[in-house]
Amino acid sequence: MPPYRRDPISMWFDRAAGDLLARAYARPGRWAVTYLAPPSRERRRIARETWGVPDLDERDRWGATRWLRAFKRATYWNHRNYGYAEEFRPGDQRAAPAAATALVWDTGPMVRLAGWPTRRREIRVMIMPGGDIATDAAGQLPAAKRYTADDRLRSKPGPPDRPWEG
Numbered sequence: 001m002p003p004y005r006r007d008p009i010s011m012w013f014d015r016a017a018g019d020l021l022a023r024a025y026a027r028p029g030r031w032a033v034t035y036l037a038p039p040s041r042e043r044r045r046i047a048r049e050t051w052g053v054p055d056l057d058e059r060d061r062w063g064a065t066r067w068l069r070a071f072k073r074a075t076y077w078n079h080r081n082y083g084y085a086e087e088f089r090p091g092d093q094r095a096a097p098a099a100a101t102a103l104v105w106d107t108g109p110m111v112r113l114a115g116w117p118t119r120r121r122e123i124r125v126m127i128m129p130g131g132d133i134a135t136d137a138a139g140q141l142p143a144a145k146r147y148t149a150d151d152r153l154r155s156k157p158g159p160p161d162r163p164w165e166g
Contacts, residue, residue, distance in 0.1 A: 006077065008051055009066070012043070013074035018090045020125055021078055021103075025088040028101075028129040035111065035120035039067050064107065068121060072105060075125060079103045083127075102128040 016034065024032035039047070039056045047053040056067045064072075082090050085100040094100065108122030 007070060007073055009047060009053065009056070009070040010073040010077065013071045014078060017071065017074040017078045018082070018088070020075060020123070021083060021088045021127075022090075024103075024125045024127045025083065028127045031106070031124045031126050033108075033122060033124050035113075036068060036071055036123055037116075037120045038118055068107065071123065072107075075105070076103065104128060 020032055020034045024030075044056055047056055053066065056065065058066045060066075060069065078090070079088075079101075080097075080099045081093050082088055083099055083101055083103070084092075084094065104126040106124040106126075108124055110119040111122050112119040
């Protein structure tokens with residue numbers, strides 16, 4: 001399998017995605033909002049000449065543009081790599097391959113606010129509270145509703161030569 005390479009267009013969004021995630025982590029369970037401007041002529045030129053991407057407005061089967069998808073990829077990539085259970089730490093890469101929290105994404109409508117030359121896409125993200133909150137909520141369920149209360153579903157001790165499985 002070839003080595004993983006990030007989409008170069010999504011890397012343009014790392015700072016904006018990180019800023020959005022930092023706001024979302026500061027208020028878990030609440031929406032953090034940003035507005036995605038359309039690509040500039042310069043970005044379109046660079047995408048075309050450097051990476052052979054002729055159209056940043058190309059839509060997928062769900063109607064999302066390549067530009068929007070690149071921002072979404074940057075957001076999820078930063079969340080997976082720098083999102084810890086308690087905070088977003090840009091530059092402090094996590095060792096685990098999966099994200100520590102759940103990220104909810106919502107692509108909103110095109111909006112135009114005073115002072116903007118063009119409409120922008122509203123993007124909302126939310127970090128779902130977990131950790132102690134989730135553990136406490138599970139602890140309040142009756143034992144029959146908790147999967148770990150069922151002996152058949154619990155992890156079994158490993159053999160003696162594999163103490164890490166115990």
